[in-house]
Structures are given as C-alpha cells and as structure tokens.
Amino acid sequence: MATSAVAQDVVFALRQKIAKIEGTLAERLVAPADGQPVAGLLVRRNGHASARDFFLPTGVERLDKVLGGGLPKAALTEIHGTETRNAGAAAGLALCLVSGMLKERSRRNDLVLWVGTTEMFREAGLPYAPGLASFFGMSAESLLLAEAPKASDVLWIAEEAARIEEIAAIVVELRGNPRIVDLTATRRLHRRAQDSGRPVFLLRQSAAPEPTAAPVRLVVSPAPANLRQTLLGPLAGSIAAPAFAVEIGKSRTALPGSFILEWNPDARTLAERNPENRVAVVSPSRGRTRPPAQAGAVLAFKPAAAETAGNKPSREQHPAHRRPRRTG
Known part of the structure; x- marks a missing residue:
C-alpha cells in the first residue's frame, strides 16, 4: 500500500x-x-x-469521463480520419466540436479559420455554406477559408492566426503524414494554442498515428445512421442524424475507449448511441433468401495425391517459364 x-x-x-x-x-x-x-x-x-476554463466538454458523459473532463480548451487536438473517402466524418466531428464551443461562448463576432492544402481541398472538397448554417448554426460569414500549396505554409498560417483575438478556433486540415508535421512543429502549434487560450484542431485525413505534442488524439470513421423517428414509429428508408465512430487513440488519462456519437443539429449537441441501435449499412435484397449453407468443408483444390509416373503432366502442360527460350 x-x-x-x-x-x-x-x-x-x-x-x-x-x-x-x-x-x-x-x-x-x-x-x-x-x-x-x-x-x-x-x-x-x-x-x-477552473476545470470549466481548462476543458471543453463534448456533452457525452462517458467520453468526458474517460478523457478526464473533456477536450483541452487551450491546446492542440488531433482528429484522424481513417481513409480519404471518410474525410467527411472527420471534418463533421471537428465541426460538431467547434459548434459546441461557439454555443458555449455565445459571442456574435467569433470567427473560425479553416486552413488546408490545395491537395486536401481537391480531394475532400470545401465546407458547404448551407450545411454549416442548418446543421451547425454557423453562418458562412463566420468561417474563414485559407488554402496553401504546402503543409509548411498551412502551419505558418495557423500559427500566425492563433494570435488574432477574433478567431475563436482554428482547424488545420492535412492529408497523409508530411515530414514537416513532426513533433517540433506540433509542439510549436500547441504552444500557440496555449498562449492564445483557444483550441486548434489538427485534422489529418488518411494519416497514420505518429508522435505529436497534442494531448488528445481521436480516430474517427463514419457510423451507420438511424432511421428517422415519427409519431407512427421509424420511417423506413430514411436517414436520421449523422453518426461517428470515435476511438480514443491518445489522451492524458491513457485510457482507451470506443464510442458511436450522434449529432443533434437542432440542439447542437453530441449524444452517445448504443452500437446495436442502428440500421444496416446495406439493406438486404428484397424477394430473395439466402442459399442454405453447404454441409462439410469446401476446398478450393483437390487433396494432393502421391505423384506417379502415370499422372505427370504432359509436355504441353508444363509451365511456360520452364520451356527453353527461342533464340532465332
């Protein structure tokens, strides 16, 4: 003891x-x-x-508990997308967190800077202005977009923007694992976030986890959506609120955890959903039944038997690479 x-x-x-x-x-x-x-x-x-001044609660009780109070408010936070085609899920979770932070601050003139490389915007596209307003409560005027050809330029823009008082949050979107985004660069970006007292989200699409100065790393992928609920029950063939599969890859508490989160665009809050409470990604074919399983093991080739002189392949059946090459 x-x-x-x-x-x-x-x-x-x-x-x-x-x-x-x-x-x-x-x-x-x-x-x-x-x-x-x-x-x-x-x-x-x-x-x-004050714990409230230091942490940014996600609104999900179990997630905040595992993280030790929530995401650090004045720090660098990593959000990893598993694949480039899932870039919308990682970007969506970043917008959910930014929207929740803006709702808590309740300031009219707050701005959000979204900076990324030309390659990333060409692959994943740009944030959609009508979607920002209807899903996240963010006006198009409050979002600043910056595009740079190289990752080093993106980091420089983010570091300089962290000094501007009117910018409430910064989202840095990169693809892959650029060599410039190392421990030194992320430590410098983390330090700028601490000095300014506002969060910086490092959104890495199709990247492998590597050592950085960020206290928290979240690995995000899309999750199947629920059906819309009506007075008569679930509406068949419909799609409800977007959902995210979130896994804690790194945190100060060093505790793992996997969550399926749903975004409520009306209340602008995240909520946890049970893994079994979902619909299938692909609906089964209608009017068809699955074929009955065959009894016994199915082999792709016949069992090898003892090779005899009578069952050897003929000359024409020998592999082509064993035949002598023609010289003329």
Missing part, C-alpha cells in the same frame, strides 16, 4: 515538472482510484484555476 502511494507521488511530481517545462502548473483534483481516470488537470493562470 505504501509502495503504491509512493509511486503515485512520483507520477504526480513528474507531471508537475513536465507542466513547468511547458510553462503551466498542473495539479490533480482528487487521487485516482485503481482503474479509474484522473478527475482532471488544472492549469493555473494568474493564480486562478
């Missing part, structure tokens, strides 16, 4: 040293129990600390 207490004190001391190197002072709220996440980490600024 004493050994466990000493180990916890050592871990907390290391966290404080790391926080001092980063320019902040972190302290724990309550001692974590065995197998339970840390209740939260506070950052002191001018002698005051």
